[in-house]
Amino acid sequence: MIVSSEELLYISVMGLLGLTLLGSFLSMRIVRAVGYIGLVIATAVSYLFGVVDSISMILSALSLVIGFSSAMYTDAYEVAKYRESNLHMLIDMFALSIYTTFAAPTLGLFIIFWFLAEIIGFFAIVYEVKAETLKAGLRYLVVSMVPADLALMALLAYLSLNVGFTNALTARISEIQSLASTMPAYLGVMIVLGFSAKAAVLPLHFWLPDAHSLAPAPASALLSGIMVKMGLYGVLRTLPIVDATTTPAAFLVFGALSTVYGGLMAIAQTDIKRILAYSTIENTGLMIITLMLFKFTGEPLFYNAFVALVIAHAMFKSALFLNSGTVETIAHTRDLTKLGFMTRLAPLSSVSALLSILSLMGIPPTLGFVSKLLLLMSLVTFTTSNIVGGIALIISVVAGLALTIIYSLRYISVYWGTPQTIKEESAEPASEKPLVRWELIPSALSLLLTPSLPAILGVSLTVDILISIGLATTIFASIVAYLYTRIKRVTLRDATWLGGETF
Amino acid sequence: MAGVTGCIYTGDIFNFFVMLEVLAISSYSLVAFFKKRKWALEASLSYAFIGAIATSFFFFGAIFLYAGLGSLNIADIAAKVNGLRADGLYVWSGGCIDSQCFGNVLAASAMAIAFMLWALTFEAGIFPNNYWLPSAYTEAPSPASALFAGIVDKVGTYGIIRLFVTMFTPYSTALMIKLLGIPFRDLVLYILSVLGLATGFIGALIMILQNDIKRLLSYSTISHIGLIFMAFAALTSATPEVAASIALMGIVFHSITHALGESMLFMGLGALATFAKSRKLKDLQGYGKLYPAISIAVGVGALSLLGVPPLGGFFSKYALFMALSSANLWIYAVSIVLVSGISAIGYFKVLYALFMQKPTITKRGGSSVIVSAVCILMAVALLFVGILYMNGELYEVLYRGCSDVLPPKGLKGYVYAVEEAARVLGMTP
Numbered sequence: 001m002i003v004s005s006e007e008l009l010y011i012s013v014m015g016l017l018g019l020t021l022l023g024s025f026l027s028m029r030i031v032r033a034v035g036y037i038g039l040v041i042a043t044a045v046s047y048l049f050g051v052v053d054s055i056s057m058i059l060s061a062l063s064l065v066i067g068f069s070s071a072m073y074t075d076a077y078e079v080a081k082y083r084e085s086n087l088h089m090l091i092d093m094f095a096l097s098i099y100t101t102f103a104a105p106t107l108g109l110f111i112i113f114w115f116l117a118e119i120i121g122f123f124a125i126v127y128e129v130k131a132e133t134l135k136a137g138l139r140y141l142v143v144s145m146v147p148a149d150l151a152l153m154a155l156l157a158y159l160s161l162n163v164g165f166t167n168a169l170t171a172r173i174s175e176i177q178s179l180a181s182t183m184p185a186y187l188g189v190m191i192v193l194g195f196s197a198k199a200a201v202l203p204l205h206f207w208l209p210d211a212h213s214l215a216p217a218p219a220s221a222l223l224s225g226i227m228v229k230m231g232l233y234g235v236l237r238t239l240p241i242v243d244a245t246t247t248p249a250a251f252l253v254f255g256a257l258s259t260v261y262g263g264l265m266a267i268a269q270t271d272i273k274r275i276l277a278y279s280t281i282e283n284t285g286l287m288i289i290t291l292m293l294f295k296f297t298g299e300p301l302f303y304n305a306f307v308a309l310v311i312a313h314a315m316f317k318s319a320l321f322l323n324s325g326t327v328e329t330i331a332h333t334r335d336l337t338k339l340g341f342m343t344r345l346a347p348l349s350s351v352s353a354l355l356s357i358l359s360l361m362g363i364p365p366t367l368g369f370v371s372k373l374l375l376l377m378s379l380v381t382f383t384t385s386n387i388v389g390g391i392a393l394i395i396s397v398v399a400g401l402a403l404t405i406i407y408s409l410r411y412i413s414v415y416w417g418t419p420q421t422i423k424e425e426s427a428e429p430a431s432e433k434p435l436v437r438w439e440l441i442p443s444a445l446s447l448l449l450t451p452s453l454p455a456i457l458g459v460s461l462t463v464d465i466l467i468s469i470g471l472a473t474t475i476f477a478s479i480v481a482y483l484y485t486r487i488k489r490v491t492l493r494d495a496t497w498l499g500g501e502t503f
Numbered sequence: 504m505a506g507v508t509g510c511i512y513t514g515d516i517f518n519f520f521v522m523l524e525v526l527a528i529s530s531y532s533l534v535a536f537f538k539k540r541k542w543a544l545e546a547s548l549s550y551a552f553i554g555a556i557a558t559s560f561f562f563f564g565a566i567f568l569y570a571g572l573g574s575l576n577i578a579d580i581a582a583k584v585n586g587l588r589a590d591g592l593y594v595w596s597g598g599c600i601d602s603q604c605f606g607n608v609l610a611a612s613a614m615a616i617a618f619m620l621w622a623l624t625f626e627a628g629i630f631p632n633n634y635w636l637p638s639a640y641t642e643a644p645s646p647a648s649a650l651f652a653g654i655v656d657k658v659g660t661y662g663i664i665r666l667f668v669t670m671f672t673p674y675s676t677a678l679m680i681k682l683l684g685i686p687f688r689d690l691v692l693y694i695l696s697v698l699g700l701a702t703g704f705i706g707a708l709i710m711i712l713q714n715d716i717k718r719l720l721s722y723s724t725i726s727h728i729g730l731i732f733m734a735f736a737a738l739t740s741a742t743p744e745v746a747a748s749i750a751l752m753g754i755v756f757h758s759i760t761h762a763l764g765e766s767m768l769f770m771g772l773g774a775l776a777t778f779a780k781s782r783k784l785k786d787l788q789g790y791g792k793l794y795p796a797i798s799i800a801v802g803v804g805a806l807s808l809l810g811v812p813p814l815g816g817f818f819s820k821y822a823l824f825m826a827l828s829s830a831n832l833w834i835y836a837v838s839i840v841l842v843s844g845i846s847a848i849g850y851f852k853v854l855y856a857l858f859m860q861k862p863t864i865t866k867r868g869g870s871s872v873i874v875s876a877v878c879i880l881m882a883v884a885l886l887f888v889g890i891l892y893m894n895g896e897l898y899e900v901l902y903r904g905c906s907d908v909l910p911p912k913g914l915k916g917y918v919y920a921v922e923e924a925a926r927v928l929g930m931t932p
Contacts, residue, residue, distance in 0.1 A: 108893060112812045119811065122851060129860055137855075138848050146844030149810075153840060157825045165825075169893060186833075 006051055013042050013103070017096055024092040027085065029075070032092065036068040043103060051105050053174040055307070058456060059233060060102035062311060063226045066318045067095025069441040070218040070225075073322050076434035077218060080329040087127060091218050094120045098226050102233065107159070107176075108169035111152050114230065118145050121227060124219035125211050136210035143207035144197050148231065151194025155238055158183055177240030188242040192251055195238070198231030199284045201251070202258040209265075212277040217325025220273060224280045225318030225442075229310055232287050236306075239295050248292040252389070255292065256396035258285030263403025270336045272324050272414060275407050276317065279360070282400050283313045286375060289393065293382050304457045305378045308371035311456070312446060315367060316356040319443035320411070323353045326435045327414055336410065343415040348436045350415040351484045352443040359446040361408045362401065365472035367446045370453055372401065447473065517569075519662065520561050523622070527554045530655060533647040534639045546638035553635055557625035564618030571612060577665060612671065616691060619666060624695075627659025629732055630702040633725050640721035641782075645773025648717060652724045653766035657758045660731055667692065667738060668751065689739035699732025700838055707845035711852070715782045716772045719849055720765065723808060726846055727761045730839055734823045737830040746830040752901045753822035760815035760888060764804040767881040771801040772853070774874040784856050791857035794871055798857050800878035805850040807885045810843050815888035 020035025022028075040061055047057040071091050078087040097117040104110040122145075126137040159168035162180040171179055183191075197204035208228075212220045242248075262282030269275045287309050294302035326349045327342060328334050343350040359368035379397060383390025449456075451469045531554065535547035568580060621632070628636040640648045671688055706726025713719035734757075737750035775790050775797060776782045791798035807816035820839060827836040 108812075115811045115817075119806070123859065126855060126859055134855060138851065141847050141851060142844055145847070146840060149844070150837060150840040153821060153824050154828065154836075156821065157828045157836075160825055161829050166894070190837075 005049055009042065009046050009049065009051060013039065013046075016042060017100070020092060020096060021089075024071075024089045027075075027088070029072070032071065033068070036064055036071075039099065040064050046103070046105075052103055055233070055236065056102055056105075056174070058307060058311070059226075059229060060099050062229075062314050063095060063099045063102055065445065066225045066314060066442060067092075067099060067222065069438045070221045070318065070322065071095055073221075073325070073435060073438035074216075074218045076438075077216070077325055077329065080435070081216070081325075087216060087218070090120065090124055090127065091222065094124050094219065094222055095226075098222065098230065101230055105172060105174075106169065107156065107171045107173050110173050111156065114148070114152060117227065117230065118148070121219075121223060124223070125215045127216050127219065128214065130214075132210075133214045136207075136214045139207045140211045143204055144200070144211075147194040147197035147204055148234070149194075151191040151234065151238075154187060154191050154194070158187060158241075173237055176237060180241050182243055183241050185243045185246040188238075188247040189250060191238050192235055192242060192247055195231045195234035196251065196254065196284075196288060198234065199228045199288065200231075200258075200281050201284055201288050202254050202261060202281075205258060205261075205281050208281060209274055209277040212280065212321075213271060213273040217273075217321055217328065220276075220324075221318035221321035224276065224321055225314045228280060228284055229314065232284065232291065232306075232310065235288070235291055239291065242295065244295065248295045251288055252292045252393065255285045255287075255289035256393060258282065259289070259400035260396050260403070261285075263400045263407065266407040267403060267410070269407075272327065272334050272336055272339075272411060273321070275336075275411055276320050276324060279404070279407060280313075280317060282404065283309070283317070286397065286400065287313070289397065290375060290378060293378060297382065297385070299378075299381070301374070301381060302378045305371065305374035307457060308367070308374050308453060311449065311453070312359060312367035312371040315442045315446035315449070316359040319352060319356040319439055319441075319446065320360070322435075322439040322442070323349060323356065326439060329435065336414065339414045340416075346415075346436070347484065348433070349439070351480065352436055352440045353412065353415060354483075355443040355447055355480065357408045357412050359443075361405050365447070365450050365469060365476055367450055367453065370450055447476070517565055520558070520565050523561060523626070523658070524558055526655065526658065527551075527558055527626075530554070530639075530651065533651075534643045536644050536647065537642070540642065542638070543642040546635075546642040550635045550639045553625065557622040557632075560618045561622035564615040564622070567615040567618065568612065571615070613687065616666065616671070620663070620691070620695070623659040623662040623666075624698070625659070626662070627656050627728050627732070628702075628725050629659070629695075629698050629728060630705055630725075631698075633702060633706070636725060637718050637721040640724065640769075641715060641717040645717075645769055645777070648720075648773065649766035649769040652720065652769055653762035656724060656728055657762065660728070660754065660758060663695070663735070664751070664754065667735075692735045692739050696733050696736035696835065699729045699735065700835065701729070702726065703729030703733060703838065703842040704845070705729075707842045707849070710846055710849040713849070714784050716776060716784055716787065716853065717769070717782055719784070719853070720768055720772065723768075723846060723849065724761075724765055726842055727757070727765065727808070730820070730823060730842060731757055731761075733835050733839065734826055736832050736835055737826045743830070746826055748902065749822060749829060750826035753819060753824075753826045756815075756822050756892075756901055757819035760807060760819040760885065763881050763885050763888070764808045764816055767804040767878050767885075768801055768808070770874060771797045771804065771878040774871060774878075775801075778871070784852065788856050788860040794875070796875035797871055797878050800875070800882040801857065802854055803882035803885060804878075805853060807889075809847050809850050813886065813889045813893055815885045815892065818889055818892040 016035050016038040020032050020039070023031030023035055043052070043057055043060050043064070046052050047054065052060070071088055074088040074091045075085075078085055094117070097113055097120050101110060101113040101117050104113050122137050122141060125140055126133045156168055159171060159176070159180055162168075163171065168179075193204070197207075200208035212224050215223060259282050262278045262280070262285060266275045266278035266282065269278060287306055290302050290306040290309060294306060324334065326346065327339065330346055330349075331339060331342060333339065355366070359366035362368045362372040375397065376394075379390060379394050383394060450473065451466070531547050531551040534550055535543055537543045625632040625635075640651055643651060667688065703726050706722045706724075706729055710719055710722035710726060713722060731754050734750045734754050738747050772787075775787055775794060778794070779786045779790065781787075791802075803814065807814035810817045810820040812818070820843065824836050824839050827833075827839065
């Protein structure tokens with residue numbers, strides 16, 4: 001029997017998934033690493049064979065990178081925080097289920113893996129057995145899972161009515177638009193609303209802060225870095241058959257509202273994980289805005305802005321959530337008012353946090369900068385065609401970005417701040433290294449991926465762009481390296497250069 | 504068991520009644536099986552008392568049908584009210600001349616419907632006739648509860664399908680008079696589906712408050728029967744035939760998957776409760792580690808009831824959803840997912856207690872080989888049904904079967920088959 005190349009791919013992906021899970025159950029790191037790397041290669045190969053398209057490839061590779069660093073991070077984290085070692089299996093399964101959701105070539109597989117990821121997500125949220133986590137988990141089920149299932153069912157039902165049940169299940173997920181005509185407006189609103197609940201866009205956002213802040217740190221990194229993108233991915237896939245007026249207009253408003261709301265709420269928090277959680281709401285608001293503008297105009301600029309935002313957000317948010325886990329294990333608190341001394345205990349971790357925060361703020365030459373540049377460019381382009389709407393959008397987005405800078409500074413004051421109470425005695429400075437090693441992967445990537453972003457987006461590269469990006473990256477990297485060495489030398493002796501305080 | 508089989512095989516309203524009685528009486532005694540427990544006796548008594556009234560109502564309904572149509576044979580009644588010629592069947596009653604049969608067809612069938620529906624919704628446990636169900640199911644021994652939830656419930660559904668799909672079809676002269684602007688038959692179906700909607704929500708909402716696992720499962724049954732009844736809205740004469748056959752398929756398929764899943768949960772959790780000597784959810788904490796086989800099967804069953812692909816439950820719920828959405832009844836369609844979402848809290852509470860929490864004891868309470876084997880077998884069956892359906896084979900079979908049953912084709916088929924049988928048996932006049 002001759003096995004076609006596509007079947008061979010399926011078999012090898014299955015084998016690699018099994019290998020990774022086996023490594024996870026036997027706690028063999030090398031096997032897991034081989035599994036993850038093999039899956040990245042398999043994804044790239046399946047892209048070359050045309051089994052999955054570019055957005056699937058990008059998102060599934062992203063989920064593998066973040067899944068890998070979170071899973072490796074968990075090995076040290078679970079010992080430091082829970083004194084037991086079964087969390088990493090859950091994290092591995094969670095990361096792989098999200099990966100398969102993104103990599104699924106057909107609608108049927110997509111739906112199956114979607115449900116799988118959701119259920120594993122529930123168990124990741126309730127990992128710490130407490131009454132609050134159960135409540136957060138159940139809220140996650142009702143507010144996030146049910147609307148998303150409704151959206152999936154409605155989408156499947158609509159396609160089944162058009163092409164028949166089995167054809168709908170085996171339909172290529174990238175070819176939805178060739179199967180069905182534009183759906184009625186109420187259906188479009190319902191489906192996009194369902195998917196956007198998963199992405200925690202207003203009005204179905206309120207499950208996210210609790211769920212993301214109560215889950216273990218690696219699980220939050222996956223939930224926030226990758227899982228909210230599942231909702232956006234769903235929206236992107238249904239976008240071709242959504243009507244072109246009502247739905248985009250409604251979700252532009254929702255997106256703008258989430259941007260401002262998320263930013264405002266993030267400022268008011270004192271728990272560092274809740275700051276990050278509200279920041280996720282803000283960022284998904286930005287992403288849904290670009291998606292809806294893409295639907296309005298159909299120009300690739302908006303799509304590129306969306307992809308850049310997704311990549312940048314996935315990198316810095318997962319790095320920051322892992323970072324918050326490091327802070328928690330070292331300082332035994334997540335309360336912002338009790339922190340502020342961390343840079344002396346954890347210099348490496350402060351560098352990683354700085355990198356991610358700079359990307360979150362959008363400082364060049366990080367990924368965050370490029371994505372925000374593309375976002376503002378697309379907003380300006382939109383304003384030329386629709387002045388009132390464009391200006392309203394620009395105002396809310398800029399307000400959101402300004403709020404981002406404020407709460408980013410609040411987050412970074414964990415490291416460079418003025419602590420009210422000093423609790424360094426209770427901290428364990430020695431336990432930094434094994435955690436930060438893995439956290440540095442996504443945060444460094446948010447700097448290093450910048451030169452390759454045009455290639456990912458499919459924009460042609462010219463020599464002067466390359467040179468300027470290279471130059472900026474070098475200068476930036478050397479400044480960060482200098483800062484790091486200086487922090488290491490200076491902060492251990494005194495903190496006068498930070499704000500005049502001596503301890 | 505005999506009662507259920509009898510109910511389904513019989514081609515005669517009166518025999519249906521007799522079998523319903525057989526079923527009901529055996530159920531009463533099964534509920535009161537643990538006769539030392541006072542709650543079991545109470546549940547059995549209340550069930551028996553109201554059940555006796557309900558079955559008598561069914562008997563009244565049958566009497567009215569006989570008075571009106573002069574027949575008790577389903578095929579004969581169907582032929583008469585639909586104006587089909589089936590001479591072979593008139594051996595049971597005189598023929599109809601110009602839609603004048605024995606008595607007043609219209610009044611008789613309306614009265615009969617009213618009485619029979621009471622009994623059938625009672626048997627199915629539809630709101631407002633659902634109050635007996637939780638205590639009866641909870642107090643019955645677990646295998647009996649499994650039977651109740653799996654099959655006894657479905658007798659009510661089956662009866663209603665026979666009434667409305669075979670006997671009083673959209674093409675019949677009886678029951679199609681306009682009332683409030685819509686045909687009477689459709690009005691009844693709409694009312695049933697609204698009751699189903701209410702039942703679904705009430706069942707799911709009460710279910711998430713339960714701490715007694717068997718009570719939780721009984722409310723889950725109520726909510727699922729509500730889902731099945733909701734689909735009756737897609738059987739009205741206003742819906743296109745394709746949607747109606749999908750609806751019928753959804754009802755049948757959901758009955759199958761629900762029967763498998765719910766009975767398995769009753770057996771599995773019932774066995775765990777016996778081992779724990781308590782039906783409280785908090786006494787079952789951590790049993791997933793003590794009895795992995797049963798617990799995994801229970802997990803699969805709960806996820807199937809919740810509707811997670813690739814298990815059967817997803818596809819049956821999806822079939823209901825598709826039927827209702829293709830009939831443009833989006834409120835019902837959305838409600839199906841909402842009800843599932845609410846009941847998800849209940850199922851996940853069970854899973855959470857089984858798998859996430861630490862066991863309070865470390866010793867196993869007893870051997871569980873048979874229960875494990877049965878539960879695992881049913882879980883595999885659920886998975887198998889789902890995959891088969893996804894491949895399209897089961898879908899084809901069910902869809903063809905259901906569209907064949909639907910009137911007018913299925914009706915003629917049914918009537919002529921019975922007529923043929925009568926002729927073969929040498930009863931031609």
